[in-house]
Amino acid sequence: MKPRLLITTALLFILCTSCLNLSLRAIGAYDTKAEPKAFTNNKKTMVFIPMHHIGLKEFYDDVHRLTDSLHNEGYIVLYESVKTKDSLTDEQKKILNLKLRKMVGVNIDTIGYLDTVNNRLMGRRFKNRKGLINQPHPRLMGADFSKDRVQDVPFNKLIAEYESRYGEIMLNPCDYNLRPHEKYECGKEPDDQVNAIIRGYREESLAKGIMEEENDKIVVVYGALHEWGLYKKLQALDSTWTRVIKPN
Structure with a gap:
């Protein structure tokens, strides 16, 4: 050369x-510290803990500290997870994963966004000098599923909703032949349609879950990008929702 x-x-x-x-x-x-935000409609208080799906262990330890403290104050915690709850065949799982990749443009591996064994981040080579890890399971961040729960839409139902609105996601030979860690160039679905489902539809489901929750003290542990959308969905259901001073 x-x-x-x-x-x-x-x-x-x-x-x-x-x-x-x-x-x-x-x-x-x-980040090493979480920055919770609080909202209220004078009947319920919702504490939003903005998450990112890869980060430092210190950050997730801080989330654990926060959820422990809020549990002690009588809060229940709602978690994010699009993991399917239905029984699916291997072929069904394969097709759904290919359709999900066509929606978001990257392969979402079962181990998470960061592969620390092969040093790849979303398929790209990555030198992990800072010690980043994938977001731990909720149980490792203080979840108590005797009262806490996942409040989200499983990804097979997300895809079903997408196809009911916009038509079937058509896979092509490129989709079938592309290996998981190769760059995706097989014709991604339109961003506005994808965002309407991946963000808008899920935020609407979460807002309804908050409104229907019997406990009036609620913690939401969700991706940071969902904060504003969730707030607007809550206001659409009840215009009295407003931001308050963030908790300690």
Whole structure:
């Protein structure tokens, strides 16, 4: 390889790696403390703990501390998880995973976004110098499922809702032949339609779950990007919902 081409290639690699780290920092992946937000409609109080799906162990330990403290104050916790609860054949799971990839544009592995064994982040090579981990199971962050619960839409039902609104997700040979860690270039579904389901539909389901919950003290442990959408969905159901001083 010519020296100039070698230098250019090296610079591009550094730039890509730098951009990835900047993106991770922007989404809070390197945060060590959670920043809960509180909302009320004068009947219920909802504490939203913004999550990211990869982060530092210190961050998830802090979420555990917060949920323990709020449990002691009488709160129940609602968790995010699109894991399917229905019995599916291996072929059904395969097709659903391919359709989900076509919606979001990346392969969502069962181990999470970060593969610490093969040093890959969403399929890309990644040097994990900071010790990032995948978001732990709720039980490892203080979940008590004798009272807490998952309040979300399983991904098979998300896909069913998507197809009922926009038509069947049509898979092509590229979808079937592309390996899990290869870059997805098989024709992604439109972003506005995907966001209407992956964010809007789930936020609407979560808002209804909050409104129907008998306990008037509720913690929501959900991805940070859902905070504003959830707030607007709650206000659509009850205009008295408002932001209050965040808890300690």
